[in-house]
Amino acid sequence: SQKIEQNSEALNIQEGKTATLTCNYTNYSPAYLQWYRQDPGRGPVFLLLIRENEKEKRKERLKVTFDTTLKQSLFHITASQPADSATYLCALVMRGSQGNLIFGKGTKLSVKP
């Protein structure tokens, strides 16, 4: 069966550390993978997009990797801050699709001061 799994429902880290979130998928062939941030009571906000032929993307303190052999994406936040506390969602876009996103359940990140 097809599955998207994000490593844990919750991740607690200390301010200043690097947060690493994992997204694994099974029986999908995505053309793109996107990461979104969602705050309580709000819609998801786009962070980064990585294509199947790209290994790594960076944006400020954010880095995402994409390994189509392992069927895994890693999302890193360096020098984390309490303001980074939110739920982070990974989403796949399948080849030949109309662009609709297939989301994981999300990982709730808490950064403690």
Next chain:
Amino acid sequence: GAGVSQTPSNKVTEKGKYVELRCDPISGHTALYWYRQSLGQGPEFLIYFQGTGAADDSGLPNDRFFAVRPEGSVSTLKIQRTERGDSAVYLCASSPSRQGASTEAFFGQGTRLTVV
């Protein structure tokens, strides 16, 4: 407007009633998506519009759900004979081009629907 706007932000309705949820996308965005998000879950795709036409409605759970976008801008999601299991946050997203796969989606804040 500056972003995707959804109204109402909250809707409480009785089981069996009909509801309409509205989405006003970012001006000029031709692609529009509806998603449904239950508590503790990621958003789940419902329907995609390219312009006025529903290009993919494969995510609609049953024939009680219907959506329109008559002028290629505002969209309305319609739910007939609501059931308690329809309770969720309904999210709308728009994207600037037909190639929605390679561009980000801009989400509204959602409509929280509660069926009692």
